[in-house]
Each structure stands twice: as C-alpha cells, then as structure tokens.
Amino acid sequence: MSDVMTKNIKLFLLGLIQQGVQNFVISPGSRSTPVVLLLAEIAQNRSDINLYIDVDERSASFFGVGLAKDLHQPIALICTSGTAATEYSSAVAEAKLSNLPLIVITTDRPMELTNIGAPQAIDQVNLYGANPKYFTQLQVQDEASSVPEFISYETQRAVILANKTPMAPVQINIPLRKPLMPDFATADPDFQAIEELLSKEMIDFSWLDKFKNKKVLIIAGPTNTTIGQQLINLSTDKKWPLVSDVLSNTRGSIGLDNFDLATKLLDEDSLTDYRPELIFKFGGTLVSANISNWLKNVSSQTTIVNCGANDLADHTLSSNKVLLQEPTDIVSGLFKSKVTGSTIYFEKMQRLDQAVEQIKDNYFANDFSEMALPRIIGVQSSPSANFFLSNSMPVRDFENFFVAKSGQTIYCNRGANGIDGVVSSALGTAKGHQENYLLIGDLALFHDMNGLMMAKRYRIPMTIVVVNNNGGGIFSFLPQAAAKDYFEMLFGTPQDLDIEKVASLYDFEYFDGSNKVDFETALKNDSGQKIIEVKSDRQRNLDDHKRFEKTLQKELTDFVRNNR
Secondary structure: OHHHHHHHHHHHHHHHHHOOOOEEEEOOOOOOHHHHHHHHHHHHHOOOOEEEEOOOHHHHHHHHHHHHHHHOOOEEEEEOOOHHHHOOHHHHHHHHHHOOOEEEEEEEOOHHHOOOOOOOOOOOOOOOOOOOOEEEEOOOOOOOOOHHHHHHHHHHHHHHHHHOOOOOOEEEEEEOOOOOOOOOOOOOOOOOOOOOOOOOOOOOOHHHHHHOOOOEEEEEOOOOOOOHHHHHHHHHHHOOOEEEOOOOOOOOOOOEOOHHHHHHHOOHHHHHHHOOOEEEEEOOOOOOHHHHHHHHHOOOOEEEEEOOOOOOOOOOOOOOEEOOOOHHHHHHHHHHOOOOOOHHHHHHHHHHHHHHHHHHHHHHOOOOOOOOHHHHHHHHOOOOOEEEEOOOHHHHHHHHHOOOOOOOEEEEOOOOOOOOOHHHHHHHHHOOOOOEEEEEEHHHHHHOHHHHHHHHHHOOOEEEEEEEOOOOHHHHHOHHHHOOOOHHHHHHOOOOOOHHHHHHHOOOEEEEOOOHHHHHHHHHOOOOEEEEEEEOOHHHHHHHHHHHHHHHHHHHHHHHHHOO
16 A cells, blocks of 8 residues: 555656745644655756745745746645645735745545544545635555546646636645555656647737727736736837836836826826826736726726736626637737827827826925835835845835835735735745845734744845834825724734843844934844834824825826816
C-alpha cells in the first residue's frame, strides 16, 4: 500500500509541476504527511520548486494570494484535514473574485472515518461551495490499474482549468488512511504530460468605423494581468484617454489619475463635455464608486466591458456589449483597427486631470494628514517599488492622492474587499522584491498580525505604514456615524493596540511617524523590515477630507467654467 500511495502521490505532484505550479505554501499537519514529504524530496532536487511553510492556514492562504498576484502563476496550498482546511475559505473567495489560480490541496480522512464521530473529520467535499471553478477527489491509495493514469490526467486538468480565463481557484481533496509514511525507495513513475493547445478566435472590429474621430474612452480597472503597458500604448496610439484605476498599474504615464475626484465633485452640467461616445472598460470593479456611478449616467452610450470573465460582471448595469476574448487579444485587435479618436477630447481630458493635480499640489504643500501619506510615500519611493494597500481607507486614499511613477506596482485584495489576510497577501507580493510598502490601518493589522511571521522567517523586506486611529476609520464617513450612542462600541471598535510591541514581537524596527519630519525620516531609514506608526484621529480625518473636497470643488468648477 505504501508503494502504491507513493507512486500515485508522485504522479500527482509531477502533474502539478508540469502545468506550471512551482510555488507551494504548506501548513504542516499529520494527514498531509506523505504529500509534503514527497514534495520536499522533489524540491531538494529541483531549484525551480519553492516551498513556504506557514503554520497558520489563513495566513498561508493569503500569502498564496499575494504570490499569485505578483507571479501570475498558479500557487498551491497544502493543509491537513479538518478545520485546518476551513481556514482557507476567505482566501478562496478572494481568489475567485480576483481571478487568481489557487490550487487548494486539502488532505482528508478516508471514507470509513467520515460521519461517524472520528476526530478531525469534517465534510471536505466541495468545502468552499461555488467559489472554486472545479472540485476533484483523488484516491491515491487505490490499487486499481487505471488509477495512476486518472490521477495524472485529473491533476493536470484541474490546473489547466484554474489557469483558463476566467482564472479561479480549484480544490483537490485527497483522502488518506494510515500508515501515512511514503516509501522513499519507490522508483519514480512514468509520467505523461498534457499539452494544452488553444485556438484564438478572430475579433471583428469593423463596427468601430462609426467612431472615427469620436470621443472614445478607455477605463482600466484592477487587473491581475500584465496588460497595463498595452493599454498605455493603445491610449497613446489611438488618442483615446485612459482613466487609470489605482490598481490598474497604468499610472505614472499618460493615464488620468484624478477622474474619481472629478466625477465626485463636478455636477452633471460641468461633466457634459467629458462624456465619451464609446467606452472600453478593462479589468474588475473600480476602486472608485464615483466613476461607477457616473457610468450609470452615461449608459445611453455604447459601453464595452471586458472583465476577463465568462459573464457580464458589471454592477453598474451600464454595459450593453461584452467581449469574452482574452484582454491581450482584444487590445491587439484594437491596434489593428485604423480608427483613431478625437484629439480635442483627448487633450481636454488631459487638461482636466492636470488641473486636479495642480490643485492637489498646492493644497498638500504644507499639509500633513492621512490624505498626505500616499503623496509622501510616492515621492520617496523608487520606480521599482511594490505597494500593497489595505481595504477601507488606504486604498481609497491611494486612489485619490498617490502620484505614481512608471514601473511601480500596486496591489490590493479587491475581490471580496476584506481586511483579513492583508499582511500575508502583502508579504506574498513582496517575496523576491527589494522595495515593498504596505499601507494598513490598525484594525486590519490586528486581523492578520500572524502574517508578520512570514516576513521574519523568509526575511522579506517590508516597510509597513500603520495608520493608527484606534478603530475603523471608514465608518466615520458612513451613515452609521450618526448613531452616536452606539457608534464606538459597534463600529469604531477601538482595540488600543501597542504597535511598538507588535513590531518588537516580530523583530521589526519601530518608528513613530506622527508628524511630517519624523515620517519622512522613518521612510528614509534603510532598515529592511520596519513598522512606521502614524497616530491619527478618525473625526479629524473626516474633517480633513471634507475641507479638501470643498477647496477642490470650488477651484475645479472654476477651471471647467473657464475652459469650455
């Protein structure tokens, strides 16, 4: 039995590796013993296989999310049976909504130990509901002659499906009965690789002819592909303005970084001249709710949406045409079209963006606040820097106030928009890079302090800026803030974290950056792993945002009126 199990698990692991799985995040446990031992043996003899050990399954799964975002490769998670497997649930949901190919490998109790009160036995079949694209179960201890061939084929098929647009997680469940020790003396099995052949459909863009010299707009939303530079080139070539979501990685070039603020603060009459006649929207749901709301008001125009998915994932309900081909193929087809846009419209959109930027420059020249942090970080960071943003306020402030440099990469878990696993995901994206920043609030840090262990274990360079306003800052911007008798208890939720002690626990160097000089000095410090705490106040931050928006609205309205 040990010999059969060993051969079949080797076939399983070879199948994963054949289809491009090179990075494995392991949360050790008893039931996964034969899988991880044989994987460790393979990794010892192959320099292209990387193993990461994280005893906290939730942290491990979000670390895998970060690796998938950065490497654009399928990432495998391996855990033992029981509740350990349930800890992957949040990351699997994020991977589904962010189109990330996580290969979730759950080892399990055998059939005879299920549903009879055996310890550490739960129902792991389709454990993550509809979030995985595919579920399969492999009986690696079955001695039937057809089993090895099935394991090899089914494993490769699961990875191919995870990688196929729309990319998504898959679950592979492996029931195992004792004894669990593999036979290391077993010879390597013969392995037959599957080669996937894809035929590309031709895309007909003849209908574009009627939009020659018209107002055509590209909107680049969050994406886990490398399409950003192609969209920049397309915008330049066609004279189609490019609205750049902060997570589109198209900023720092020709992209329009300030359209969120423009659509929020300008009335419909002021925006009339900026309405396009055709929109190409790439990527996922925008960070900007204001642009999304604006899209609803231009729904009479033709809107083309490509979300890298097989359905119309557009919560604005403004789309009336969808292209399902690969985004890179769509861009290539658009390049081949001879249709170009209105130069007047292109330049008008550029001037609007530049006007907002100039107003911001003037406003923040002598300001230090939560809003100013992204601008200061941007000035001091290099063009090769990686950024990870926590949800709630950090990603919104980066959307509105960060000035990117070409070549920088910005990540955030914007599939399910949760604050769990932020630290772990950030470290996953940072592995292999030298300059990494995480902007996070105290609550999100509290949710994933365990993730800091991966930085300590693998010596991952990371500057963590913690905005400590002792609670959930975004709720001060929401209607709940009016319920003053219950607000602090239910929404503010102060935790009274001592950030300096957190830093000490994980061997990070600590800095208090609560004023501009100290913050800039801390950023310049060459410590490879540091936490910079910026003490803030939730009500003051709300007031700061309101004051800035009032100033911007007045000056921007005057600009639009004078440039019609």
